[in-house]
Each structure stands twice: as C-alpha cells, then as structure tokens.
Amino acid sequence: MTSPLVSIRGLEKRFDLSGSLLEQISFEGGRFRRKQEAVHAINGVDLEVQKGEALCVVGESGCGKSTVARTVMGLLSPSAGEIHYDGQRIDNLDGKAALPYRRKMQMIFQNPYASLNPRMTIQQTLEEPIRFHHPDWSQTQVRDKIHEVMHSVGIDPDWGSRFGHEFSGGQRQRIAIARALAVDPEFIVADEPISALDVSIQAQVLNLLMDAQESRGLTYLFITHDLAVVEHFGTRVAVMYLGRVCELTDTRTLFATPRHPYTQALLSAIPKLEDDRPNHIRLKGEVPTPVNLPSGCVFHGRCPYANERCRQEVPQLIATDGGTQVACHAVEEGRL
Amino acid sequence: MTTATVSRWDRFRESFFWYSFKRDKVAIASFAVLLLMVLAAIFAPLLAPTDPYDLAQINIMNSELPPVGMSGSDPAFPLGTDAQGRDLLSTILYGTRVSLMIGFGAVILQAFLGILFGLLAGYLGGKVDAILMRIADVQLSFSTLMVAIIVGAVFKASFGNLMFGEIAIYMLIFIIGVAEWPQIARTVRASVLAEKKKEYVDAAKVMGFGTRRIMFRHILPNTLSPIFVIATVQIANAIISEAALSFLGLGMPETQPSLGSLIKSGFDYIQSGSWWITLIPGLVLVVLVLVINLLGDWLRDVMNPRLYKG
Amino acid sequence: MALLEVKNLDVRFAVRGGDLTALRGISFTLDKGERLGLVGESGAGKSVAAFSILNLIAKPGYIAGGQILFEGRDLAAMSERELRKIRGNRIAMIFQDPMMTLNPVLTIGTQMVEAILAHRKISKKEARAIALDRLQKVQIPSPEKRLDQHPHELSGGMRQRVIIAIALLLDPEIIIADEPTTALDVTIQAEIMDLLLNLCEQENVALMLITHDLGVVSQVTQRMLVMYSGRIIEQGPTREIINDAQHPYTQGLINALPQMGEPGERLFQIPGSMPSLKNVPSGCPFHPRCNFATEQCKHAMPEYVRSGNVNVACYEVANLIEQEKRMQEAES
C-alpha cells in the first residue's frame, strides 16, 4: 500500500473556556477552587487520506469534524498530535516553510456569502493568490490562469470586474472553488461546501467537485453532516461523535452494514423518499456538551447496548472482518 | 483608465448611497449648509470685513455694538461687535475656521489611533486586546470630556498661560484626539471581530498570506463604513469638546478665538444685556454641529441601521 | 368545507422603487386533521405563505389581495383584535429556530401560562396545570422543573419540544410549522419530527409543514404544494408527486437528490438558480432554467391542468395531456 497523502496522528484539540486566572476561581463547599474548563473538540483522532480518494467525515454539530478540517489546514494549531503531508510533518511549520503546503492544500468553505471578500472584485479575488504564490509570472500568465479556472467552474470570465454580492449563492461557491483551484492544489479540504445551498444548487456544486477531482486528480477531505451526500460522493467515510472517530470504512460497506450503534441511528434518521412512515432508531437524551466529556465510551449515555465496560473504558478503533474499523465494545465482544 | 473611472462614477450614481441621498431632503439641506460653512471658514480671510487677529484694526470705542436692526447698531458691523470692539462677523468666520480645524484634526488623529489600536486589538486578540481594551474602558468610564479637561489642565499648569495660548490649537487636537480614540477603536474592534469570523479571512489565511496583509488589505476595507459613520459623529463631538474646553478656559485664547472661546468671552457680558456676543457664535456652533449630526444620522441609516446606538 | 381555504392570495413587499410581488395567486385548502407540506427552495415564498395566514408577515410585506378563509371567515380582512383571538388559540405556529423563538428573559412557565391566559379566563394555577400536562405530552424529562427555568438552560431539541408544547396548549385546529427541524441535528431532527407527527395524529390537528426537505415531506405529509418564485407550480397527494412528478422543476428537484443518483456518477442538475423577487422572469418563472421551455412559456403564466390527482401549472404537461386526449379520441 502506498503511503498516505495526508495523515492525522493522535490529533487532539481543546479550546480553553476558563479565561483568566480570576475567572477560574470559584467557591465550592466552603473553599476556593480553581476550575479550568475546556471544550474537548477532538480527542485523539487518527486518519489517513489516500491519494486520489474522497474521505468523508460525517457527524452532528459539535462532533469536531470542522475542527479536524481547520486543524489540518493550519487554521488551528493542534493541542496534541501531528499532521503529515506527503511524509513531511506540517503542523509545526511557520511562515515561509509552510508556503509550499499552502499552495498544495486548499480549502472550500461552507458559507458562500461570507467566503468572498465583499470589497474585492472576482478578478482581484482570483488574482491575489496567483500573484502571491507565483510572483515571477507575467501579466498574461496570470490572466490566462484566471480565465482557465473561471472557465472550469462555469463562470463567465467577463464577469471578473463584478463583486461577490452580484452573484447568487451557487455562483459564489463556484468562485470560491475557482479561488482554491487557482493555485493548482493537490489536496482540498471541503468544509460543508454544499450545506448552505439549495437542493438544485447542491447538485451543481457536487458535480463540479467531482469533475474537478477527475480532471485534476484531486484528493478530498470532505466534511459534511449529510449522509446522503456521503453515499454519493465519498470513497471512504469516517463517522465522528464527540471528538472521536467511531467508525471508519469504505462508503459502500458503511451503508450496507453499519456496525457502530451511533452510525446505525444516524443512518436511520435520514428522511428517505421511499419510506411511507419513518422508522427511526430512537436514541436516549441528547448529544452531551464537549465540555464535560462522559467517561469511557463517549456514546454510552445514549447507547441502547451500553454496559459497565462502556461506562469505564474508552473503546479503540479495531478492524473487523468486513474491513470496517469500529470503536465499540459491543461490536468487539460480538454483542452487536 | 478613463473607462475605469467612468464605471466607478456610474457605480456611485447607481448606488443606494446616492439614491437615498437624493431622496432625503434633510441630508441634502444639511450637506448644503455644512458645505457653505466649510467654504466660508476656508475663505474667511477673503470674506471677513476685518482681520480680528490684527490689533490695528480694532477700536475699543466700537465695543459691544448690537447687531444690525437693533437700536445703536452700526452697519459696518452687521452682527455687532464684542467687548473689545472686534467685528463679530469676522471673528465668527475665523472662529468657525479654528473650530473646524480642531474638529477635523482631532478626528484624523482619533481615527489614526482608533483604527490602528482597534485593528490590532480585534485581530490579534489575547493580551494585546485585553490591555488595549482595558485602557479604553478606563478612559471611557472616565468620560472623554473629563480626560480632556484633566489633560488640558495638566498642560496648562505645566506650560503656563502664554505658552499654552501659542500652541493651543495643536494641544487641543492632541487632547481631543487622544481622549476620544477609544470610541473609534471600539467600533473598529467590534467590526474586526465580526469580520474575522467570516470565511474570507480564513480563505486568505489558507492561501498563506501574512498577518499584515490580511489585516490591512482584507479586513480593514470591510470595516470602513462603520468608521465613516462614527468619524462623522466624532467631528461634531470634537467641535463640542473644543467649545467646552475653551469655555472652561482650557482651550483657545481670546486673541485667537474659536467658537467656544467667543461664547466664553461673551458670557461675561450677558448679564449686561449684550446677549449677541454669546448667542450668535452659539447659534453658529449649534447649526454647525447639528448639520454634521444630521449627516451622521443619515449615513448610519444608509450604511447600517443596526450600528452604533446612542 | 375545508378548514382553511386560501384563495388567490397576493403578498407584496413595499420597497424602494415600488412593490415586489412575493406571492402571486396562491390557492390551496387544508382539511381537518390533514397534513400538508409546503416545499420549495429559499426565495420561493414558502415562509411568507406560512406567515401570511395569520397576517404575521414582517414589514414591509403586506397582503395585497385574496382571501384566507378559516371556518368560512376571512383572516385577511380581520381586525388585529379579532385575529388575536385566533392566533395561538385556533391556529398555532412553530418557528424555525428554537434558540431565537423563546424570550430569553422570561421563564418557560411564564411564556406558557401567558399564552393560555391570553385566550382563556382561568386561574394561573389551572393554566400552570395545563402547561405541565403539555410538557409531559412532548416527553420532556422533569417537566415540573422546566417551568421555572429560562430558555438558555435548555438544549435546542428541548426548546423545540417546549415550543411544540406551547403550540398544543389550547388544542388548536391547525399547527403551522415553519422548518421546525432545520436548525437541529440529524438525530434530534428525526425525533422532533416523529413527535410532531404522532401528536398531530393523536389530537387530530391539521399540520401545515413548511420545509425544503423532500424526504421529510414524503414521510410526514399526505398532500404537498411545490412553490417556485412565489407561485404554486404543482400540488396534489404527496406520494403521487414524489413517485411521478409532473412539473419539470419538481422532477429536477427530486432527481437532484444524491439518493436518486448512482454513487460516484454525476447528479442530475437544474441549471441556473431561483430568480430574486426583483427580477422574476415573465410568463412561467421557471422557463429560463427549463429544458422544455418554448416561446409560449415566456409570455404568460400557464393555467393549472389536472393530471391524475395532481394540479400542475406547465404548458408542456398541458400539451402532453392534450395530445393524449387527441390520441384517445383518434383511437375511438
């Protein structure tokens, strides 16, 4: 097996909530206590993205999927763990040393209404990164490149002098994709790129992303909460819950035989057109806050199969005979 | 190049900005009055019948003459004269000039400090933010006028009256500029914090752009419209602050009067019935501040109705 | 007679440079205990339609024409005072974002009791008992405690349950739910939708569900309306439309869903995007994006034609039906 393009090793990310020293002090049971609180957004995630694939990360809000994306892109620095690109550790690089990776790795964002600078024309938006990464290029080279990317995302190059607000949401997302493609990246992190768009536009953008993958040989890390999109788009899927990966497998297997009880519930919750009557697996309670993580398996509070071991011991991702990796004691013990 | 300028002009003429200006009678009238006053102030040396700084032109015999239309008035002094016999019209023209210079000067200084500190505090966050904003909080809770009075008093005490008179105009620009920077810094910081969360900033970071480039090229242009609104209102506030300081004797000396010191110099004679020395410059001051405030209100409504309450 | 009958409803927004038409000639009915879905993409006018029924459209919107008959009385022509007797009492609403819907400074109990006391002359104690009963109905854990809590102490899913409980307080005839689960997580969404569906069935309440999610509509509702650019372009029994949509837009919308395509293959896509209210195309508003558009489509909005139990506003469909008829005639 070839080495992965991107590998995430033992990634953890905490956001400190407690503020200054004074804000940490509280008065409990007759004495002062110092209380430090943090959001445990990611708690030990290992993932490898193979060249040419589309690895999807799914989960509900607060599961840490976007934090994974932002940490991989260097927008956040990990609290622990490492990010490697093509065998080179990149999470500790700064400034100049990181520049080549800035070009090779690009990102597409969720909200097309916020991801374009409102004071810049489309021309300026696309020109700036090209000039920044290729200071030696001539005027014509830059212009040709802009034409090429605008053409490839289906935006008329004559519209370059317009501003973002003159376009519809779908068109803006195309422009944002063009900006990412302008520096010829190899790897693209897409953070919920279609969830802010209407159904008919979602299809356009998904098609565009698939076309770009084919023609440019791109590798995707695709973050989404929409399992239907995953089924269509993903090569492999990682299901996250409260900062951990609970199931990792190729897409077909996941939809055919989901193993983790959370994955099963998630799949049953998708409203399908064929059904006449929903038949959801009902989970107890709600997603706990990532501030006070439950002990043991983070899912035990809502899991119908939880036992004492689940409350105590954190399950590790273990490969099963179907090739699926699952972090679940019940699966491991054959109870499920 | 001409096509670009034309298209920018066209863009302006099609903009909501221009559209709402054309439809707002109050805004048009305010702008016209402000323009008139600014022009009159700029061309004061040409327009004024006499030069109030020139002692040779002043005759003490002409003191406290009432405005035209009242008994005892002299047509040579349409708005009457002050206690020293200076032509009130001329002193008002020159005084407006001084007031406007201080107003604009102080706001330019405020804007410079406010934008810089606001941008740094908002974008860098952490300790820089905490320190800058704590200073701003303390200054604001003390009220800007109070800070200005204290700084003015300290300056006056350390320079002495004479010296203070000579450099008063720069002092006032400095005092008001420094006293009021937190107003602009807070506005800038608030909009930087809002902009920083937007994904175009992340997109710029992902591109590998440096901090300075992101701050000044990407974020700053997007915070300009609130700055514009608050700066307008701040000009009005600066003019009032100047008048207040001058009224307290901490501002412009009577030999080099601003509207505030004119009001102050007249205040001593109001008991004797010479109300015009105080009230005419007062009226000019109110009209000047009012039209700027009205323009500020209009700008705020156009640019962002939710911005800047109070 | 239908419980609610909307006839030729026109809603406009008074903005600079004249009025924008947000809804044009909307007509539909809702029967007692029926569940009706209102489907469309953003900008289609589905929320405006929902809010106009109780005349709660945000300014500068206003009802410019048409009737909204509730038990035979026209809500559009009613005074504010009369309308108030119906709002929350006979017709209840559920809003999209549970985080924004409840007043942050008042307790859950206050907000429930006030809704009862606005319509019933009973004591506060009795009202509190009713509130408690409804909280139990929506299966909120420790309901007693919730009454004294403030909204920020509850999670999003819990708040939406509280809002459903408030909707049920006065046993209304109709519940209008505007995207009630969009702001919630997938697993919570499913639970809230189940709850709403079960309660409506139990209490025989008519439900008007506004959503962009075809999956939810197909699972929950019996009939559906498809909206495009302020018009209803197709309406009929949900199953019939989902299985065999007539209008090219509805077809496109269904086929664009990832679950309809083969994994890894390109999805069916409708070109372009929904026009803004400022420049709605003439004729059939969908014609610039439609593969079947002809010259005819550019000039006048098509009339509704009936195909099976579905009403469709499309020239193409009308022509097909016409052709079929002629062929049948020719055969006979």
Place this chain on the structure above:
Amino acid sequence: MLAFLVQRISQALLVMFVISVIAFAIQDGLGDPLQEMVGMSVSEEEREAIREELGLNDPMVVQYLRFAGNALQGDLGNSYFYSKPTLEVIAEHLPATLELVIGASLIIVFLSVPIGVYAAIRPQAWLSKFFMGVSTVGISIPVFLTAIVLIQLFSIGVTVNWFPSDTGWGQWLNDFFTTEGGLPSYGRGDELTHLFGTWESGFFTGTGLMHLVLPSVSLASIMLPLFIRLIRAEMMEVLQSDYIRYARAKGLSAGRINFLHALKNTMLPVITVGGVQIGIMVAYTILTETVFQWPGVGLMFLEAITRSDIPLIVAYLMVVGLIFVITNTVVDLVYGLVNPTVKLTGKKA
C-alpha cells in the same frame, strides 16, 4: 457569584491603582511643595535639607507608596488655597454636585423611558418624529450653551421690543418674549437643610428646589437625548426579533408584548450603558456648575486649576475616579443579577 464578585472588585482595584499612579504623576510633575512651603528666600542648601526631610529625594516607587499609603488613610494632602485637608474641602462641595446629578437623573429617567418606548413602538407617528428631531437638536447643543439660553429665557428679565409695537400682534409677541425675574440662576440659595456631616440639602426647601431647577435641566439636556435614542434603538431592535413575532403568534396583547416581552429585553443593555453615562455626567457638572456658579466639586475643581491648587486637583481626580469605579462595578453587578442569561461567572451563557 463569588467568582464574579471577586473578579469585578479586583478589576476595580486595578483601575483605582492606575488612577492613583496618574494622580501621583501629576502631583509629582507639577506640584513643587517646597515653593508653597518656604517661598523664594530660602537658600539651596536649606531647600535640599527640607527635600531630604520630606522624602522628595527618595526613589519614585517609595514616594508613590507613601502617597498611596496616605491616600488609603484618607490623607491626600492639604489644599494650598483653603489651607485644610483636601478631602475635607471636597466633602463640603460634594453634596451640591450629587444633588445636581440626582436632580438631572430623575428628569432623565422619567422622560427618556416613556419617550424612547413611544418612539420605538410608533416610529412613524408625528410625535415620535418630533421627539427624535428635538433629540438630534438636543445632542447638538453644548451643555453650557443650553445653560446660558435657559438663564437668558427663564432667569434674567428681558424686555423685548423686536416687533413693531404699534400693531396688536407685534405688541403681543414682544410681551410674549419679555420675561421678568424668573428662576434663580446663581448658587444653591441660602435656605439649605443640614442633614448630616457636611451634607446640606436643597431638596427640602422651596428656594432650594427652585435653585435646582435650571442647573438640573441643563445637565439633563445633554443626556436625555442620548437616552431617548438609545432606548428607541434597542427597543426597535428587540421588536424585530423572532421571539416578539412568536409572542404575536401566540395571540398576546400588544401591551403585554411591548411592555413585558420587549421592554424587559430593552432595559438590560440600557442599564449597562446608563450606568456608565451617569458617571460621565459628573464631567458635565463642571460645565453646568461653572455657568450657574453652583458650589459643587466641579466648580471647585475648575477654580483649583486656575489657582494651581495641585493637591486639590489630585484629590478631585482620586475621588471622582473612585466614584466612577464604584458606579461601574455596581452597574455590572446589577446587570449580572437582573439578566438571567449571565451566569455570574463573568461569562455569558
């Protein structure tokens, strides 16, 4: 709750520390106690000896600590002019200023809330537009000018003959603008009630109250428009919110929606801003007191500046700083208590 309290109080202490450093710097930079004490005729050696004795040659930090230590014991030096402890001088003048602030605050509270709420509920009514227009004019008039105009209109008797007196309407207009006597515009009057300590109150006698009218009105004139605009803006924003629309959908009466749902949410931000503004009003007392010769700390401060009475200036700074810090802290605490979404840990939930 306790954490919140500790945090706010330590913040207040920090601010007081900064203020004391500034005050110390001013005293050190401007005041030369020697000159006041010994005059010009003393030789340089003797001066040096006294310097040493007074500790003026000690390191800055030591001098500051001595200053702060004395300040904590209520000793901020003696006023040059009054020749008695500065705090005593301030204590004599403070009641007058506080009564002025209270008078103005009462006017502001009782007028701004109803007007602001009305203007928010009926933004299109002519009365709202009138109020908003007047408030714009109001913030454009400097407080001292308002004071002067008030004196001109209500205090000094003015005989007007601007209009032709041979016509009936002209005479009527002249009479209308002619005023005689009127409200007092100078000082607090001489009928003050002694309450306790140095507190002499003008609240309990007719003349005392009469004297309070014009100064309070002028002091209120600058804040009132600001409060009206603030309340209106906040309330209009609240009225746009989803929960107000939801309250309407529940069929609640307009009164309950406006005065419970909307007003309660409006007043929360108004409390914070309002508290700060009351502190700011103290600065405007300097102007008001100057015009009306009101014997409060503002006038005292201004006189201290002209007399270069450095210890009194420094003491005023410290006292006013303390007042600001206390009001701000109290406002923060009140806000935390009133707003259910603040969990009193210093953070919003």
